[in-house]
Amino acid sequence: MNPFDLKGKTVLVTGASSGLGKQTAITASELGARLIITGRDAKRLDETFSALQGEGHMKFIADLTIQADIDKLVNEIPILDGLVHSTGISDLAPARFITKETIVKTFSISFDASVLLTAGILGKKKLAKGNSSIVFISSISTRYPFVGGAMYISAKAALEGYARVLAVELAPRGTRVNCISPAFVRTPMLDDTAENYSQEAVDKIEERQLLGLGDPADVANTIVFYLSDASKWISATNLILGGG
Numbered sequence: 225m226n227p228f229d230l231k232g233k234t235v236l237v238t239g240a241s242s243g244l245g246k247q248t249a250i251t252a253s254e255l256g257a258r259l260i261i262t263g264r265d266a267k268r269l270d271e272t273f274s275a276l277q278g279e280g281h282m283k284f285i286a287d288l289t290i291q292a293d294i295d296k297l298v299n300e301i302p303i304l305d306g307l308v309h310s311t312g313i314s315d316l317a318p319a320r321f322i323t324k325e326t327i328v329k330t331f332s333i334s335f336d337a338s339v340l341l342t343a344g345i346l347g348k349k350k351l352a353k354g355n356s357s358i359v360f361i362s363s364i365s366t367r368y369p370f371v372g373g374a375m376y377i378s379a380k381a382a383l384e385g386y387a388r389v390l391a392v393e394l395a396p397r398g399t400r401v402n403c404i405s406p407a408f409v410r411t412p413m414l415d416d417t418a419e420n421y422s423q424e425a426v427d428k429i430e431e432r433q434l435l436g437l438g439d440p441a442d443v444a445n446t447i448v449f450y451l452s453d454a455s456k457w458i459s460a461t462n463l464i465l466g467g468g
């Protein structure tokens with residue numbers, strides 16, 4: 225038996241209409257998982273859905289900053305073996321321009337949504353007991369900050385703290401909780417971030433990563449390891465994917 229196999233596992237991936245979530249869903253399906261995917265953009269979510277291997281997958285349009293959408297999603301999904309939180313926005317602003325709205329905008333999707341979705345899933349007993357896995361995507365920037373990233377980085381740091389507590393709370397029921405912290409990866413989010421900086425600044429970021437910019441597959445391959453039985457003795461970690 226291959227411990228990296230995901231056959232027989234049902235996995236929910238949020239943010240599956242783009243970037244890392246999209247690639248994670250596709251890679252997990254290639255390893256045999258049944259996928260439940262969610263995002264806001266129907267057309268892009270359909271594209272991910274069409275790229276999934278195998279059968280029995282489900283897709284749900286949901287804005288995870290809206291509690292009613294979270295509740296509906298939780299009610300309609302089957303029992304999960306894996307949960308990957310891949311939503312997020314990169315709304316950057318120098319510290320002096322931060323307002324209440326800036327804080328709410330970033331935290332509502334980059335922190336609150338993951339916490340409230342997890343609470344809903346646990347409350348409705350939609351996560352299998354014994355050998356289930358939750359993965360959060362934080363960022364290397366909690367260790368290596370960048371100008372303008374105060375809210376993005378603060379929300380990720382909060383998520384890391386939350387994940388550590390969750391790992392302690394859920395260990396007795398056999399659920400593992402881990403974070404991964406990528407450096408810059410080629411996704412639409414990176415394009416948005418790059419728009420706020422000069423080409424020179426972007427080149428410098430790339431130079432700092434010894435192995436260059438990451439590809440979504442580099443991140444997806446790590447996430448499927450955390451979803452698989454190959455990582456069944458690993459919890460409460462935060463793995464840096466920094467390209468060296």
Ligand SMILES: NC(=O)c1ccc[n+]([C@@H]2O[C@H](COP(=O)([O-])OP(=O)(O)OC[C@H]3O[C@@H](n4cnc5c(N)ncnc54)[C@H](OP(=O)(O)O)[C@@H]3O)[C@@H](O)[C@H]2O)c1
Pocket residue numbers: 238239240241242243244245262263264265266268286287288289309310311312313333361362363364405406407408409410411412413414
């Ligand atoms: N790319 C990087 O370099 C990098 C590095 C470190 C960490 N990360 C983290 O990795 C995660 C994925 O990033 P990515 O690069 O894949 O970004 P992306 O391509 O911009 O994808 C973000 C996803 O989040 C979803 N989303 C945003 N707001 C939402 C909302 N209100 N409700 C539901 N879904 C919502 C988007 O859905 P719709 O498009 O359908 O609205 C999209 O599927 C994020 O948490 C990001 O912070 C990325």
